[in-house]
Amino acid sequence: MLPDFKQERTQQITTIALTLAALSFFGIFAINPTLSTITRLNKELDDSKFVEEQLERKINNISLLQKSFTQIQDEVFYATDAIPVSAEAPLLAAQIQALATRANVSIISLQVFEIELTKANEGANSYNSFSFNISARGSSKELIEFMNLLSNMQRILTLDVVSLTKTGSEGDVFQLNINGSAHFKN
Known part of the structure; x- marks a missing residue:
């Protein structure tokens, strides 16, 4: 149905x-x-x-x-x-000479020794340095000013040996000898 x-x-x-x-x-x-x-x-x-x-x-x-x-x-x-990325030794020498002129100090000799680059085992954090030698002449006040200027440079320097000797009987004339090193990133 x-x-x-x-x-x-x-x-x-x-x-x-x-x-x-x-x-x-x-x-x-x-x-x-x-x-x-x-x-x-x-x-x-x-x-x-x-x-x-x-x-x-x-x-x-x-x-x-x-x-x-x-x-x-x-x-x-x-x-x-x-800490510059390269040695920049000529720039450092020019800066030291400019500081000597500013302090009224006579540079007798300025030597930058051989820069030895080592192969970096530590990767990007490799630092090197090179040695330099400065002999300068001036009064004690001028040499102290030169040392102050040198120690306040923007570039990091290590002053290893500093000696001050009186030269002859010329009164207040001294000779300053500095052996140091300048550091740079390699």
């Missing part, structure tokens, strides 16, 4: 059954992929927001570092002057 489709109750039940069947069909084949896509896109959106936050934080950190570097840039210049 077949149901009578002309009756209102049969039509309602049939409509409900077909609606449920259509919803199930579309739920499986149309709505499910849409929901999966929405879920995937939400996850990608969350990931993108996380990446954006991380990038903003890195940009802020880089900006702060740039400001800090700008503030200490002059100090970095002084640090590279203190």
